[in-house]
Amino acid sequence: MKFEKALVTGGAGFIGSHLVEELLKHNVKVLVVDNLLTGKKSNIDKLDNVEVLYDDLGSDASLMAIETFNPDVCFHLAAQSSVVISVEDPLLDFEHNLLQPIKLLQKLIQTDCKKFVFSSSGGTIFGEPDVIPTSEKDYAGEPASPYGVAKKKLNDFIKLMVQDENMSYSILNLANVYGPRQDPHGEAGVMSIFTGRMLNNETPIVYGDGNQTRDYIFVTDVVSALIKSSETDDNLFLNIGTSTETSVNELVSIIKSITSWEGEPDYKPQREGELLRSVLNNEKAKKSLNWEPEYNLNKGIQELVDWFKNE
Numbered sequence: 001m002k003f004e005k006a007l008v009t010g011g012a013g014f015i016g017s018h019l020v021e022e023l024l025k026h027n028v029k030v031l032v033v034d035n036l037l038t039g040k041k042s043n044i045d046k047l048d049n050v051e052v053l054y055d056d057l058g059s060d061a062s063l064m065a066i067e068t069f070n071p072d073v074c075f076h077l078a079a080q081s082s083v084v085i086s087v088e089d090p091l092l093d094f095e096h097n098l099l100q101p102i103k104l105l106q107k108l109i110q111t112d113c114k115k116f117v118f119s120s121s122g123g124t125i126f127g128e129p130d131v132i133p134t135s136e137k138d139y140a141g142e143p144a145s146p147y148g149v150a151k152k153k154l155n156d157f158i159k160l161m162v163q164d165e166n167m168s169y170s171i172l173n174l175a176n177v178y179g180p181r182q183d184p185h186g187e188a189g190v191m192s193i194f195t196g197r198m199l200n201n202e203t204p205i206v207y208g209d210g211n212q213t214r215d216y217i218f219v220t221d222v223v224s225a226l227i228k229s230s231e232t233d234d235n236l237f238l239n240i241g242t243s244t245e246t247s248v249n250e251l252v253s254i255i256k257s258i259t260s261w262e263g264e265p266d267y268k269p270q271r272e273g274e275l276l277r278s279v280l281n282n283e284k285a286k287k288s289l290n291w292e293p294e295y296n297l298n299k300g301i302q303e304l305v306d307w308f309k310n311e
């Protein structure tokens with residue numbers, strides 16, 4: 001890897017813990033800062049040689065530790081990661097998704113950090129798309145949740161604050177990420193909820209008619225995009241998805257065949273504010289990063305099922 005020291009905010013979370021694991025394999029020195037809002041110590045406590053601070057990233061103690069660690073790269077993955085909670089408690093969302101990250105940016109600008117990688121959200125920073133799969137140029141409309149507003153605003157702050165500094169940014173608009181260790185309450189929790197329920201012989205609930213679509217990307221593919229995007233000095237704004245549209249009903253039938261569950265889901269009324277279609281065009285990321293997803297749904301869900309069975 002092109003760098004020696006990486007700060008991973010949110011490193012005890014789902015995606016963050018996979019990233020930390022991969023960085024350690026390449027002998028990168030890692031500092032994790034995580035306040036355990038949704039993260040778990042058990043996600044990383046078996047990893048050796050990682051420095052961990054369980055605290056808000058915007059606390060004085062964290063900012064001081066970050067200054068001392070003096071990272072080459074910051075992977076900013078920490079977030080209040082639930083759209084539903086952001087609607088119930090916008091102030092909490094603002095605190096963790098905008099206010100504290102701005103303090104982090106201010107601090108990093110004073111250090112030797114050369115790269116800021118931000119996990120933004122392709123499915124929430126804009127409204128219902130006109131073009132499917134949606135490219136970085138096709139985004140339209142306004143976010144429908146405080147979570148989406150904060151992610152979009154932080155994109156603007158990053159571009160503004162970093163422009164004349166010695167640091168570049170990679171803003172990655174992630175699709176719906178899934179894989180082992182995912183909290184079922186997160187953005188793509190549907191995958192872990194359905195898999196967990198079917199393996200327990202329980203009925204999954206589908207909100208709406210199940211024809212709403214999403215773009216599901218396996219966590220390993222996201223980690224490789226995060227790392228590749230950290231190794232360039234260019235400022236990047238990229239969609240990280242699969243360009244493949246999958247309806248909830250299709251998802252149910254794939255998980256059914258892999259878990260051998262034989263029931264039918266329970267259909268409930270559609271939830272307000274949910275996008276009908278969301279799929280990201282990944283052509284720009286493929287070209288800019290020389291990256292592409294290696295997991296299709298069958299392979300990814302099989303790994304998820306194997307993980308559930310070992311848990």
Ligand SMILES: NC(=O)c1ccc[n+]([C@@H]2O[C@H](COP(=O)([O-])OP(=O)(O)OC[C@H]3O[C@@H](n4cnc5c(N)ncnc54)[C@H](O)[C@@H]3O)[C@@H](O)[C@H]2O)c1
Pocket residue numbers: 009010011012013014015016033034035036037038039040055056057058076077078079080081095096100119120121122173174175176177178183186187188
């Ligand atoms: N999972 C997805 O499908 C998806 C899609 C788009 C974007 N993202 C973004 O990717 C990132 C990682 O998501 P995830 O799915 O791993 O979620 P996660 O909830 O598992 O991880 C977020 C981590 O951030 C920590 N955290 C929250 N606020 C913090 C703060 N103020 N200071 C320090 N730590 C804090 C949490 O404890 C948690 O460990 C988030 O920024 C999320 O918004 C995720």
